[in-house]
Amino acid sequence: MNTQFWLIQAFNGVSYGALLFLVGSGLSLIFGVMRIVNLAHGSYFLLGGYVALTVIWTTGSWLLAIPVAALTIGLVGLVMERIFLRPLGFEPLRQVLLTVGFAFLFQQAALDIWSGNNFDINPPDALTKSIVVGGLYLPLYRIFMIATALAIGLVLWLVMEKTRLGAAVRATVDDAQMARGIGIDTSLVSMLIFALGAFLAALGGVIGGAFLGIYPGLDFEMLPIAFAVVIIGGMGSLGGAAIGALMVGLADNFGKALFPEISYFTLYAPMALILAVKPTGLFGRE
Amino acid sequence: MKQRPMRSQPIKILVVVVALAAIAIIIPNTNSFVILLATRALAFSILVMSLDILLGYTGLPSLGQAAFLGVGAYSTAILATKYQFGLGYDFWLVVVLGILFGAALAAIFGLLAIRATGVYFLMITLALGQCVWGLAYRWNSLTGGDNGINLRARPKFGIDLANEVTFFYLVIGFFAASLFLMYTLVRSPFGRSLAGIRERELRMKILGYNTWLHKYIAFIIAGGFGGLSGVLWAHTAGIVSPENVVLTTSVDALLMAVLGGAGTLVGGVIGASIVFGLREYLSTLVPWWQYVLGAVYVLTILYLPTGLMGIPERIRQRRALTANREEAKKPVPVTS
Numbered sequence: 001m002n003t004q005f006w007l008i009q010a011f012n013g014v015s016y017g018a019l020l021f022l023v024g025s026g027l028s029l030i031f032g033v034m035r036i037v038n039l040a041h042g043s044y045f046l047l048g049g050y051v052a053l054t055v056i057w058t059t060g061s062w063l064l065a066i067p068v069a070a071l072t073i074g075l076v077g078l079v080m081e082r083i084f085l086r087p088l089g090f091e092p093l094r095q096v097l098l099t100v101g102f103a104f105l106f107q108q109a110a111l112d113i114w115s116g117n118n119f120d121i122n123p124p125d126a127l128t129k130s131i132v133v134g135g136l137y138l139p140l141y142r143i144f145m146i147a148t149a150l151a152i153g154l155v156l157w158l159v160m161e162k163t164r165l166g167a168a169v170r171a172t173v174d175d176a177q178m179a180r181g182i183g184i185d186t187s188l189v190s191m192l193i194f195a196l197g198a199f200l201a202a203l204g205g206v207i208g209g210a211f212l213g214i215y216p217g218l219d220f221e222m223l224p225i226a227f228a229v230v231i232i233g234g235m236g237s238l239g240g241a242a243i244g245a246l247m248v249g250l251a252d253n254f255g256k257a258l259f260p261e262i263s264y265f266t267l268y269a270p271m272a273l274i275l276a277v278k279p280t281g282l283f284g285r286e
Numbered sequence: 287m288k289q290r291p292m293r294s295q296p297i298k299i300l301v302v303v304v305a306l307a308a309i310a311i312i313i314p315n316t317n318s319f320v321i322l323l324a325t326r327a328l329a330f331s332i333l334v335m336s337l338d339i340l341l342g343y344t345g346l347p348s349l350g351q352a353a354f355l356g357v358g359a360y361s362t363a364i365l366a367t368k369y370q371f372g373l374g375y376d377f378w379l380v381v382v383l384g385i386l387f388g389a390a391l392a393a394i395f396g397l398l399a400i401r402a403t404g405v406y407f408l409m410i411t412l413a414l415g416q417c418v419w420g421l422a423y424r425w426n427s428l429t430g431g432d433n434g435i436n437l438r439a440r441p442k443f444g445i446d447l448a449n450e451v452t453f454f455y456l457v458i459g460f461f462a463a464s465l466f467l468m469y470t471l472v473r474s475p476f477g478r479s480l481a482g483i484r485e486r487e488l489r490m491k492i493l494g495y496n497t498w499l500h501k502y503i504a505f506i507i508a509g510g511f512g513g514l515s516g517v518l519w520a521h522t523a524g525i526v527s528p529e530n531v532v533l534t535t536s537v538d539a540l541l542m543a544v545l546g547g548a549g550t551l552v553g554g555v556i557g558a559s560i561v562f563g564l565r566e567y568l569s570t571l572v573p574w575w576q577y578v579l580g581a582v583y584v585l586t587i588l589y590l591p592t593g594l595m596g597i598p599e600r601i602r603q604r605r606a607l608t609a610n611r612e613e614a615k616k617p618v619p620v621t622s
Contacts, residue, residue, distance in 0.1 A: 037405055039537070084588070092405050093347050094587050097544055100537050101583035108576035220534055224416045231409060261427070264420020272413040275406070276398035 007136055009253050015142035017249025018149035022204035023222060024229030024248075025156065025241040026197030032173035032236015033186075033193045036092050040080070040099040041201050042223030043106040048073045048202025049209035049218075050114045052121055062124050070203040077198025081191050107219060116216050121209035145207055149245075152200070156238055169193060173236040201226075225252070228271045302465075302552055310458055314451045322522075325454045327555070327562040328461045329518040330355075334542045334554035335468055336511035341540065342549030343472050344504045345484030349408050350395070350415025351539050354509045356422060356531030357391050358384035358516020363435040363526040364428065377441035381517050388513020389506050391418075396505040400498055403487070415536050423528040434527025437520060447521065457518050461555075464511055468551055471507065480504055545586050547593025556594055 027041045051072050052065035059065075080102060088094050122128075127144055130137045160166035171179040172189045180186050205214070212218065225248065233244025248267065255263035313324045333355045340346040362380055365371040372380035399410045422429045429435065440447040447453045471477050482490045483497050490497050520526050529535070542561050546553025561579065568575035590596065 031405075035405060037408055084584070088588070093408075094591060096347075096405070096408065097541060098584060098587045100541060101580050101587060104576060104583065105580035108574065108580065111576075112574070220532070224412065224533055227409065227412060231413065261425050262421065263424055265417055265424070268413050268416040268420055272398055272410060272417060275410040275413060276401065 004136065005257075009257050010250065011136070011138060011142070013250035013253035014246065015145050015249070016253060017246040018146045019204055019208045020225065020229050020249050021149045021153060021242055021245035022200050022207065023226040024233065024245050025153070025238060026200035027226050028230045028233060028235055028237065028241040028244075029169070029173075029193050030197040031230060033169060033176070034085075034095070034190050035176075036085070036095040036099070037227075038099050038194075038197065039096060039223065040103045040106065041197065041226055042219035042221070043103045043110075044073050044077060044198045044201035045205040045208070045222045045226075046110060046214065046219040047076070047106060048205030049119075049121060049214035050110055050205075051202070052206040052209060053114065053119055053214060056121065062122070065121075066203065066206050069206045070199045073202030073205075074195045074199030078191060078195035080198075081194035085194070086187065086190070103219065103223075107216065110219075111216055118213050118215040119209075120213050121206065123210050141210060148203075148207060152203070153238070153242055160238055165192075224268070228267060231271050231275055306458070306462055310455070314454060318450055321450050321454050323562060323566050324559075325450070325457050325522050326519075326566075327558045328454075328457050329515055329522045330539075330542075330562070331555040331558040332461060332464045332515035332518070333512050334539050334546075334558050335464065335551050336508040336515065337539050338543045338548060338551055338554050339468060339472065339480075339504055339508045339511075341543055342547075342551075342553075343477060343484060344480045344501055345403075345487075346501065346505070347404075347408050347540065348399075348411040348508075349533070349536050349540060350411035350413075350418075351508070351512055352531045352533075352535035353395070353415045353418040354388040354391060354512025355516040355519060355535070356418050356526075357387045358513035359520040359526040359530055360422065360429060360435070360516075361387050361513075362517045362520040363437055366437050366439075366520075367435055373439060373441045375443040377443060377447075381514065384513040384517035385510045386513070388516065389510035392506045392509020392512070393502075395509070396502045400501050400505060412533065412536075415531065415533065419528055419531045419533070422531050429528075432528060434525050434529070436525050440521050440524075453521070457522065460514065460518055464514065465551060465555075468511065472551065476500070476503075541583055543593075545582065545593055547595030550593070550595040553593050553595040560594075 023041065023045055027038060030036065030038050030041075048069045052062075052069040055065035055068045056062055084098055084102075085095050088098065123141055123144075127141045128139075130139045131143075132138070160169060168179070168184045169189055169192075171182075171184055172186050176186050179189075228248045229241060229244040231244070232247055233240030233242070251267050251270070252263070255266040259266060309324070313321055333351060336354070337348060337351045340348050340351075361384055362372060365380055365383075366373060395411070395414045399407060399414060402410050423432060425431070440453060442448070445452050447456060472480070479490065479495055479500055482493075482495070483500055487497050490500075516530075519530065523530075538561065542557030543554050544557070545560060546555065546557030560582070564575060564579050564582070568578060586593065590600075592599065
């Protein structure tokens with residue numbers, strides 16, 4: 001275990017964290033705004049990957065697959081929020097259970113449409129090369145993942161901090177009732193945030209599909225990891241999601257490399273401890 | 287839950303007893319597929335009912351209940367395969383151990399989880415459940431990892447539990463005992479305080495109740511029953527794998543409780559029977575069975591928030607409502 005091992009593992013951890021940021025930030029915002037745990041979030045990740053596969057198979061374009069998949073699933077999220085979640089009003093438990101029902105429906109639909117085989121999303125050749133930095137071989141694709149997460153994170157941050165809509169979202173996260181009181185359409189905010197969350201998860205699915213693969217069951221594998229991100233980072237906080245994603249990405253990588261027998265334990269036990277001490281997460285506001 | 291008139295309680299108990307007796311008589315005369323299905327549903331129902339104590343009676347939605355089933359099941363399997371323990375009369379010792387392990391795990395988890403409420407409780411139990419899953423999945427030397435542990439034989443003591451009818455009677459016996467104990471619990475003053483906490487925790491605190499301790503004890507009791515359910519499940523399925531502690535198993539338990547009707551205990555059995563029935567039986571008939579399952583969940587949550595057990599109550603309310611309307615339609619005598 002020399003420096004090279006630590007550097008490579010750290011790089012892998014950071015790039016995995018970049019992927020987790022895409023999945024976790026949406027989940028975090030949904031929780032912040034609607035106070036619900038979206039258990040269909042892993043399904044959006046998986047469905048995003050599947051839709052991208054279909055686009056790649058029909059048009060051959062990986063670049064086209066990214067926006068199409070993300071927008072399609074974003075639309076699915078929007079419809080789900082409007083037709084099923086909204087009519088339940090503000091009953092978190094029922095809404096949570098409803099998202100599970102959908103997760104099962106999506107699972108079956110994916111099995112029917114895309115079969116139970118394992119697929120890989122192949123990025124363009126230009127991204128499959130590696131570059132050498134100081135004696136380390138760094139795959140370009142992982143650098144691309146980090147760059148994408150940074151870009152998305154920057155855009156989200158600008159929208160949240162600098163626009164009127166962003167201010168409305170932040171107000172809803174802090175106190176939905178008060179926000180309604182001063183004339184913010186929290187129903188509209190919920191709809192947009194839910195769609196955005198689905199969009200980001202699907203984006204993660206397309207990008208992550210290249211190195212995780214796309215297979216049945218990935219949805220419920222991704223879900224608890226996304227939760228770890230949200231919980232460690234704090235619910236409803238964008239910066240928290242970024243830090244949480246980085247920490248989970250690193251913990252997961254080093255855990256698997258150093259203590260393979262208890263690697264998941266090293267991931268979820270800190271998460272439970274953080275929740276026990278501070279239920280809103282490390283950087284959550286309450 | 288609304289206070290029901292005390293009068294109707296003996297009738298309800300009678301219905302449940304008759305239904306259980308009918309199951310005990312009818313099921314052994316069917317084919318082995320149905321017997322196994324019923325055994326599975328009954329063993330799992332104990333877990334669902336233990337969750338109902340938390341969800342329906344205390345207002346704590348747990349998403350990690352499968353962890354307790356897992357502890358019971360894994361300890362049974364490990365004792366049986368590594369130490370040849372629990373395959374004779376010592377099976378009863380394993381039952382006790384399973385309950386104790388489940389309760390002990392709940393005592394540890396409860397310390398972390400009980401402070402949280404609502405959706406936060408949901409999340410923290412999810413995280414704790416995933417800890418157990420992570421260990422089951424990765425700790426190859428103890429749990430067999432992804433492959434799990436195969437139990438080669440069921441216990442034999444005077445009676446041979448390898449016989450599926452004998453085993454079915456054992457499981458339904460444990461089920462009936464669990465139902466009775468949990469029913470006694472929720473009707474006891476302790477159970478009443480739990481319902482008070484569910485309705486309004488602050489009020490109970492002001493009245494001088496130690497609500498944390500009440501919830502903690504309820505959590506431990508539920509964990510113990512979860513462990514028992516795990517011991518039975520291990521011998522029912524004959525294999526224990528990470529599949530038994532994965533998030534979807536906890537989710538299943540939660541949905542079964544809601545489907546049958548939270549806060550009713552027996553609703554859990556109905557929910558479990560329907561889900562197991564759909565999953566095991568419908569899946570042999572049609573390839574799209576999971577749509578049915580998903581649709582049942584979604585429709586229940588949208589239109590039947592009180593679950594299947596809540597249907598009679600809703601009909602009664604509707605009748606009362608229409609009766610009231612009829613009353614209102616009658617012309618009011620004008621007094622002037």
